[in-house]
Amino acid sequence: MLDLIDTHCHLDIAEFDATRADLVGRCAAGGMRAILVPGVGEAGWTRLRQVCDQYALLLPAFGLHPCYTAEHRDEHVAALESWITPDVIAVGEIGLDTFHGDQDFERQLELFSAQVATARNHHLPLILHARKTHDQILKVLRQQKFSYGGVVHAFSGSLQQAQHFNELGFAVGFGGGATYDRAQKLRSILKTLSLDYVVLETDAPDIPPSFARGEDNTPFNLFRITEILADVLQMAPADLAAHTTRTAQRIFGL
Template sequence: MLIDAHCHLDFPDFDADREAVFERAKAEGVRHFLVPGTTRKRWPEVLALGERDDVDVCLGLHPYFIDEHRDADLEALEEALDTNPGVVAVGECGIDGRFEESWDAQWHTFDAQLRIAKARQLPVVIHCVQANDKVAKRLRQLELPAGGLIHAFAGSPEQARKFLDLGFVLGLGGAVTFDRAKRLHRAVKSLPDDGYVLETDSPDMPLAGHQGERNESANVAQVCRVVAEVREQSPEQVAADSTATARRLFQLLV
C-alpha cells in the first residue's frame, strides 16, 4: 500500500476527471491521500474531499498566496480546526525564499500557524523553499510537540538531519526522480527508515521526463521505485516504511 502524503486534489486542475485520477492512483497501489489547504477560500473544497474514506485533510495558508491572506484568515483557521476535529494537520504553511519582498508577511503568517498547531498539538505541513536553515532555527525555538512534514524536501544531508532531530519527517516527491539531484540523493540515502514519506504535490512538481505535464497521485509509485533505487532497498520496503511513517505522523486510521 502507498500513501500520497501531499497532493492538491481539490485544485480546479482535477475538476474534469477527479474520480479517474483516484482510480488511476489506486491501480498503482496508492490507497490513501493527504490533501492540504492553501487559501481560506479553498478550505470548503478540501473539507469536502475529507468526507471520503480514502482522504485525510489539513488546513492552512500557503506562502505562495500570501497576497490573498489576511489576519482574519488566521482567526478563521482556528475556528475551522475547532469545528472540524478530523483535520489531521495545520498546513500547507511555510516560507518561500524566492519571494523576498513578502518575507515579513510570510513569517508573520507562518509563525501564527505554528503557534496554532502547537496549541492544538497538531503536526504542521511545511512548504520550505530556499529557507531550510531559517525554518529549522524557528522550529527549534518553538519546540512543536507533534512535529510535522517538511514537504518537497530538496536539501542536503545535514539539513535533513536538523529537521529529523526536531521530530519532523521529509516529503520525497518529483525532485528525487531527476538524475542531476545528486545532493538530494545523498540526503535520501542517509535517512532512517522512519524519516520520510512519499508524495506528489499534484498537480505540481512533475517527475523527470514529464516536465510541463499535470502531476497525479498515481506517480507516487514511480517515486517509490526511484527512492528504493537510491536507498538500495526494495520498493516493497520503501512503500511499507513510508506508509507506516505517514500513519504515525498524521495518526491515520488506514
C-alpha cells in the same frame, strides 16, 4: 500493489475536477491507502473540505501557504481554528519562501508563527513548505518549542538541515524531484536519512517526475516514483512503500 500514502497532493483544485474520481479509484486499486491534501488559502478551504468529504482516501489539512501571502488576512488565521475538526490531519501547507526575493518576509514570518501556534494548541503536526528558508523555519519551531512534528515537503535543503528537522520530529518529503538523474544531492540525502524520517509525495499537479516531464503531475505517478526511488536505494519498492507509509502513519497519527 504498493502500500503507499501520497503525503502531499493538491487534488482539491479545479483542474482535477474531470479526472479526480478516476485518479482516486486507480490509486486505491493500486494499494494507496491515503492522499493528504493540504490547504493553501482561505478562499479554497470550502472546496478542500467538500472534496475530502467525497472520498475516504483524501485527508485534509488547512493552512495559509507562504507563496500567497498577499491574499492572506489576519481573520484567515483566526478562522483556521474553526476548520480544525477531528479528522483534520495537520496544519499546512505553511512555511516561508524567499525563492523569489524576500520583500514580504516579515509578513510571512508573522503568518507562519501564528499558524505554528495554532497547530501547537491543537496538538497537530505541520506540513511545511520551505524554499531557501530552512534555518529560519527551524528557528521558529525551536522558539515555540514545537513538539508535534510533521513533514518538510519537497525537500530542497542540505543534509544537515534535514537532520535538524529529524531531531525535531519532522520527516522529509521526497517525490518527483528525486526521479531525475541530475538530482544527485537530493538522492544522497535520501540515501543517508533513516526511512523512519522519510515520506513520499507527488505535490501534484506540480513537480512532474522524470517520466512525465512537461505533463501535469498526478497522485497515480507515486507508484512509479516509488519504483525509481527504491532503485536509487537499491531496495524493493514494496519495502520502501511499507516503511515510508509506517512513517507517515506515525507522523500524522493515522
